[in-house]
Amino acid sequence: MAQVKVTMEVGTDGVAVITIFNPPVNALAIPIINALKEKWTEATIRNDVKAIVLTGNGGRFSGGFDINVFQKVHGTGDISQMPDVSVDLVVNTMEDCKKPAVAAIEGLALGGGLELAMGCHARIAAPRAQLGLPELSLGVMPGFGGTQRLPRLIGLSKAVEMMMTSKPIMSEEGKKLGLIDAIVPSSELLKVSRQWALDIAERRKPWMRSLHKTDKIGSLSEAREVLKVARQQVKQTAKNMPQHVACIDVIEEGIIHGGYAGVLKEAKVFKDLVLSETSKGLVHVFFAQRATSKVPNVTDIGLKPRTVKKVAVIGGGLMGSGIATALALSNTFVVLKEINSEYLQKGMKAIEANVRGLVARKKLPQDKADKALSMVKGALDYSDFKDVDMVIEAVIESVPLKQKIFSEIEKVCPPHCILASNTSTIDLNIIGENTRSKDRIIGAHFFSPAHIMPLLEIVRTEKTSTQAILDLMAVGKAIKKVPVVVGNCTGFAVNRTFFPYSQGAHILVNLGVDAYRIDAQITSFGLPMGPLQLQDLTGYGVAVAVGKEFGSAFSDRTFKSPLIDLLIKSGRNGKNNGKGFYIYEKGSKPRPDLSVLPIIEESRRLTNIMPGGKPISVTDQEIVEMILFPVVNEACRVLDEGIVVRASDLDVASVLGMSFPSYRGGIVFWADTVGAGHIYKSLTKWSELYGNFFKPSRFLEERATKGIALSAPATASSASRSRM
Numbered sequence: 001m002a003q004v005k006v007t008m009e010v011g012t013d014g015v016a017v018i019t020i021f022n023p024p025v026n027a028l029a030i031p032i033i034n035a036l037k038e039k040w041t042e043a044t045i046r047n048d049v050k051a052i053v054l055t056g057n058g059g060r061f062s063g064g065f066d067i068n069v070f071q072k073v074h075g076t077g078d079i080s081q082m083p084d085v086s087v088d089l090v091v092n093t094m095e096d097c098k099k100p101a102v103a104a105i106e107g108l109a110l111g112g113g114l115e116l117a118m119g120c121h122a123r124i125a126a127p128r129a130q131l132g133l134p135e136l137s138l139g140v141m142p143g144f145g146g147t148q149r150l151p152r153l154i155g156l157s158k159a160v161e162m163m164m165t166s167k168p169i170m171s172e173e174g175k176k177l178g179l180i181d182a183i184v185p186s187s188e189l190l191k192v193s194r195q196w197a198l199d200i201a202e203r204r205k206p207w208m209r210s211l212h213k214t215d216k217i218g219s220l221s222e223a224r225e226v227l228k229v230a231r232q233q234v235k236q237t238a239k240n241m242p243q244h245v246a247c248i249d250v251i252e253e254g255i256i257h258g259g260y261a262g263v264l265k266e267a268k269v270f271k272d273l274v275l276s277e278t279s280k281g282l283v284h285v286f287f288a289q290r291a292t293s294k295v296p297n298v299t300d301i302g303l304k305p306r307t308v309k310k311v312a313v314i315g316g317g318l319m320g321s322g323i324a325t326a327l328a329l330s331n332t333f334v335v336l337k338e339i340n341s342e343y344l345q346k347g348m349k350a351i352e353a354n355v356r357g358l359v360a361r362k363k364l365p366q367d368k369a370d371k372a373l374s375m376v377k378g379a380l381d382y383s384d385f386k387d388v389d390m391v392i393e394a395v396i397e398s399v400p401l402k403q404k405i406f407s408e409i410e411k412v413c414p415p416h417c418i419l420a421s422n423t424s425t426i427d428l429n430i431i432g433e434n435t436r437s438k439d440r441i442i443g444a445h446f447f448s449p450a451h452i453m454p455l456l457e458i459v460r461t462e463k464t465s466t467q468a469i470l471d472l473m474a475v476g477k478a479i480k481k482v483p484v485v486v487g488n489c490t491g492f493a494v495n496r497t498f499f500p501y502s503q504g505a506h507i508l509v510n511l512g513v514d515a516y517r518i519d520a521q522i523t524s525f526g527l528p529m530g531p532l533q534l535q536d537l538t539g540y541g542v543a544v545a546v547g548k549e550f551g552s553a554f555s556d557r558t559f560k561s562p563l564i565d566l567l568i569k570s571g572r573n574g575k576n577n578g579k580g581f582y583i584y585e586k587g588s589k590p591r592p593d594l595s596v597l598p599i600i601e602e603s604r605r606l607t608n609i610m611p612g613g614k615p616i617s618v619t620d621q622e623i624v625e626m627i628l629f630p631v632v633n634e635a636c637r638v639l640d641e642g643i644v645v646r647a648s649d650l651d652v653a654s655v656l657g658m659s660f661p662s663y664r665g666g667i668v669f670w671a672d673t674v675g676a677g678h679i680y681k682s683l684t685k686w687s688e689l690y691g692n693f694f695k696p697s698r699f700l701e702e703r704a705t706k707g708i709a710l711s712a713p714a715t716a717s718s719a720s721r722s723r724m
């Protein structure tokens, strides 16, 4: 293992270069922080040192405080594990040091990394270095003085924006804003930084303590206006999370009472936030997301992914065109195949619209858009398939059609070519039934819109080769998705786990609960929309098809709601035709459509499940639980069957595929915070009252009765039932 250390080399010029070594991102682990203090103190007292340069080894300054420490604090609840860095190291040792220091920044300076750099007296950066304070995305806030120094260096508005969005800027922008003093090529970074430090020591350049600066903050009333607007914005964008408002309050403290008072308040509030539930959830998701790239017996056996240069996408509909867009944007050659020129043209136009949309939203420069569009070629036959490395089939969910396509592509593609399907529900073994290439068949399940949604479920069967899995994982990463490897079953991990999401809503509606109250409670819990609005968005055709598929796979626990059929009969198709549970009009938010109420009444009459014919009475919390506990229950079955490698993969999949609130840590993490016991008891009660849909799974029952967390790894007995 590479050594975690801080070195100091004193040159004949009298400059001490202090270097952080902690690959891969030079995280500020506690030994690093202690060693930094030691070296700085040594440099301060040594007579041969005139000035200091701080840098990071391996082309990266620092990715910030060691996030593992947060996780340790979360595990133990012991906040005393957090070192006192802000005052002791950054203010007293670095900023108030009698020798000047310059930060030499390459690659990235994030979080605590940037905060150390701001504690230095100047910052020199290499081109395109990332600079940011992303702490809020971990449920905390900058804790090494960043809330005070960033506004003083670049102005309040921009500093607030950077902290609230957690988005980094490049060193070029940092230079314009005043965060960076000079940009120099990497090869000259140390040389220029040393000279700069000497220039400060000899008063040829200003000796700037950023905490003492006031010129960029503006008047108190201007500052208050900026913070007021920020508070209003985070009410919308950061619902249910404490760190945004806390951070604004701490910034305000420094503006009113001075930077040092701000630093003191920051240190206190920072520690409170570290202990918050939000931070626990977000830090869990941070590590869970990185864990998805570690798949036992796939990524740890020394196998290398092969290069995938050219991919054929079959089907130019919503999914196919989205997938083709994602591939083209990452410079992969794409052949888009359709069955006739009309459909092909539509598909090509959809790709163009996707790419142009990104340009319009300033997410993509024009030259990259042109390049992406030049990577796509349309085709009406298989002649371009002879040299493709991968095919992704994205046609309608029809078993015979998919089977036909797979037996055709097996013949026309080269033998190394991976044969992937974007099916969201159909068993891959059935799709590949008529082929002799079962080792090359794999699921590449994208989420709509495929060029934007970050999740890629990679579905392996018992026969899929390790090489094919590894190759698709590499393609997924190349197109900036988070690939999560899952097993083969109806609905795979995400759709299967969340099938009860809409089912639960339909049961509640039929039990007499107001449809719009259900959606409102789920959105206030933190999902972007409730289950009924989601059905409007995906369209009722999808709801019917998915309902059939799941109804036959899991008939024991499927609730047959007539509501969607009744809505279709009344001429509704959700957002597609502007009429569903809500009314959709251009330019305005969806509005509840009260003319749906008689249709709901009709559904209630048909199902006749209201006890005594009267609507049930439920609290807001019960609504959330009656929708989400069945989801947890299905997640338990997914865990029990070994469909995911680890529980945290399901957390990531729920956050990225279903927009489950990341600050709640994902579906299983959240369930563990609620407690398996409470979930089990509630489901048992509801199953007695309202039927099998709520019946607790064997896995949930076992975990609840034995007091084991749902996320705990599978026992030997359940692992042996694993499908992988």
Ligand SMILES: C[C@H](O)CC(=O)SCCNC(=O)CCNC(=O)[C@H](O)C(C)(C)COP(=O)(O)OP(=O)(O)OC[C@H]1O[C@@H](n2cnc3c(N)ncnc32)[C@H](O)[C@@H]1OP(=O)(O)O
Binding pocket: 024, 025, 027, 028, 063, 064, 065, 066, 067, 068, 108, 110, 111, 112, 113, 115, 134, 135, 138, 141, 142, 143, 144, 146, 287, 290, 291
């Ligand atoms: C007091 C302070 O104000 C508080 C703080 O500083 S909180 C920390 C603030 N910093 C951050 O939020 C940055 C978090 N890191 C990142 O965003 C990204 O890792 C990055 C942009 C630095 C690098 O991205 P990338 O090159 O894609 O590598 P990525 O796979 O994410 O990370 C590589 C490894 O470094 C680890 N890592 C990254 N940042 C880390 C950190 N700050 N602490 C501990 N480990 C970290 C990752 O867990 C991963 O470990 P693994 O290989 O064992 O899975």
